[in-house]
């Protein structure tokens with residue numbers, strides 16, 4: 001198995017070096033770039049399997065770098081953001097970044113995200129039936145079962161659930177989810193998603209008050225939770 005290549009773009013050299021050292025020990029080949037332009041050059045030369053991207057970067061902003069990368073590549077991107085950069089984080093997810101980690105972060109957490117994102121990218125063969133404990137989704141038949149009993153979902157609810165479940169662990173903004181279900185009625189404000197999610201939870205969650213499948217990511221949107229190894 002060849003070593004996965006990771007590019008870290010981060011102008012705080014100490015952080016970049018720590019990430020590089022930690023992920024190298026985890027078995028990845030890690031390159032670092034210290035500003036946005038250098039990141040773009042290294043990306044094109046190195047063709048990494050994953051990019052860890054700080055957003056506040058000199059010379060070329062992280063969002064602009066993400067936009068350039070996404071224009072020609074599906075390489076997974078994990079953003080490093082400060083707590084105060086919520087708007088940037090949302091913009092980054094809308095540009096197609098896969099995940100984010102908020103500074104200060106633990107190296108262990110970052111490594112776990114890296115593993116999860118790489119695993120997701122590798123296992124992209126679409127499954128036709130997904131069974132998650134009490135929940136079963138049959139994508140082809142558009143049927144959902146909870147504890148063996150069929151669940152009645154509206155077409156929009158099914159589309160939303162299927163979209164989330166096909167991208168487990170990935171955080172989506174409300175706008176992305178609206179686009180995904182192609183809801184274009186006059187009422188489709190981002191908050192419309194909240195009411196669909198609420199209805200879905202009542203139908204598919206064993207305990208809608210403490211959801212185990214569709215999780216809220218505060219300040220951002222929603223994600224579908226898959227237990228480790230699931």
Ligand code: CA
Pocket residue numbers: 010011012054055056057
């Ligand atoms: Ca920075």
